[in-house]
Amino acid sequence: MKLTILGSGCPSVDLDRYGPSALVDCGLGSRILIDCGSGVTQRLLEHGVKGSEIDALVITHLHSDHIVDLFQLIISSWHQGRSKPQKIFGPIGTKIYVNQLMNLWKQELEQRIAHEKRPSTEALNVEVTEIDDGTLMNFEDLSVKTVEVLHQPVKKAFGFIFENSNRKLVISGDTKFCPRLIEAAKGADLLLHEVFIHNEMPVIDGIRTSQTVKNVASYHTLDSEVGKIASLANVENLILTHFAPPKFDRKKLLNKVSIDYKGHILIGEDLMTFDIKNKILSWKNLEVKLG
Numbered sequence: 622m623k624l625t626i627l628g629s630g631c632p633s634v635d636l637d638r639y640g641p642s643a644l645v646d647c648g649l650g651s652r653i654l655i656d657c658g659s660g661v662t663q664r665l666l667e668h669g670v671k672g673s674e675i676d677a678l679v680i681t682h683l684h685s686d687h688i689v690d691l692f693q694l695i696i697s698s699w700h701q702g703r704s705k706p707q708k709i710f711g712p713i714g715t716k717i718y719v720n721q722l723m724n725l726w727k728q729e730l731e732q733r734i735a736h737e738k739r740p741s742t743e744a745l746n747v748e749v750t751e752i753d754d755g756t757l758m759n760f761e762d763l764s765v766k767t768v769e770v771l772h773q774p775v776k777k778a779f780g781f782i783f784e785n786s787n788r789k790l791v792i793s794g795d796t797k798f799c800p801r802l803i804e805a806a807k808g809a810d811l812l813l814h815e816v817f818i819h820n821e822m823p824v825i826d827g828i829r830t831s832q833t834v835k836n837v838a839s840y841h842t843l844d845s846e847v848g849k850i851a852s853l854a855n856v857e858n859l860i861l862t863h864f865a866p867p868k869f870d871r872k873k874l875l876n877k878v879s880i881d882y883k884g885h886i887l888i889g890e891d892l893m894t895f896d897i898k899n900k901i902l903s904w905k906n907l908e909v910k911l912g
Contacts, residue, residue: 622647622763622788624813625894626862627664628656632686635867639664639891640686643792643813643862645783646670650761654678654694655781655792656687662697668892673703673744676760679752680711681794682778683718692722695747696730703744710758712777716749723747752779762786768805770796772840780805788897791856795863797839798846806854810897813889814850815863817841818874822866841865844874848881858900858911862889885911 623646630638640658644665645651654661654675662672672694681687695707709719723730723745734742752758754769763785772778772795780802783790791806793799793814806812817838824831842850851859859882861874871888878886887893893904900911 622783622785622790622897623894624790624811624860624897625668626813626860626889626891627654627661627668628658629862629864629889629891629893630658630867631863631865633865633867634659637891638864638867640689641863642687644668644670644675645763645790647761647763647785650676651763651785652676653760653763653765653783656681657689657691657694658686659689661690662693664891668894671701672698673701677708677710677758679758679765679781680709680715681780681792682712682772682775683714684775684795687795688718691719692726695745696726699739699742699744704741705743706746706748707744709747709749710752710756711749712779713751713753714777715751719747719749753777754779766805768801770794770799770802772796775840782806782809786898790897791854793842795841797842798850803850803854806850806856809854809856811858811860811895812851812854812856813860813862814847815842816844816847816861816874816878817865818844818869820844821869837865844877848878848886851878851882851884851886856884858885858887858895860887860889860893860895864889 625644627642628639639660642658642661643655645653756767758765766782767779770780780794781792789809791809902909
């Protein structure tokens with residue numbers, strides 16, 4: 622099982638950190654895309670995987686930064702020769718959202734289909750399955766289970782537990798400190814967890830008020846909490862992602878998280894891959910085997 626961070630950012634636009642998305646790759650039949658943030662199709666291609674090769678998209682929740690490039694994924698997969706329907710698993714409301722999205726582009730799609738004469742239109746058929754707390758999804762030898770997390774006022778937000786061949790990966794999605802996620806993550810080989818870096822989100826006139834910072838922090842996991850979560854769950858490795866803000870003091874963040882968690886702590890980067898079985902971290906020209 623390999624995890625690749627495709628986008629480690631947040632709604633704030635950043636040239637190094639694209640919108641939130643990740644890929645879990647267990648080979649043919651079990652390449653699972655998690656979320657569909659801005660730039661995901663470009664990051665997939667940089668990683669060497671076409672959107673057309675994705676077996677399913679699972680959506681943590683319906684915030685715009687996690688789904689904004691969904692139509693781009695659908696149409697680019699069609700252009701790349703996808704010959705089967707797009708499978709999407711997401712919370713209640715996903716069917717309505719996808720129907721509205723496809724209806725918005727219906728006229729343009731009909732024109733393309735008629736003019737471009739491509740061999741198949743199966744890639745433009747979208748099959749949506751709505752998920753809830755405890756939903757189990759199976760892909761070849763990979764199982765994916767949902768756990769409802771705390772991201773209110775969002776009504777339904779999920780983390781995901783990926784398991785195969787005695788390996789366990791947990792992805793938090795967007796959440797504040799969540800005891801149910803900690804329980805679900807117990808003993809995981811790897812926890813990919815979001816983080817809100819509280820002291821580096823300043824008040825800026827005309828952009829964000831002190832109330833803005835307080836409210837955004839209230840439904841994310843603070844940098845002072847994420848180490849406690851990893852420690853309580855007794856996970857082997859912790860990778861941080863979904864950085865808000867996207868620019869921050871890395872050493873300060875590592876020092877803060879390491880107060881509570883003594884395992885491997887990694888600052889996630891776009892296109893960073895972690896081979897869970899072999900414990901090898903790859904990013905650009907760097908490869909590190911963790912003990």
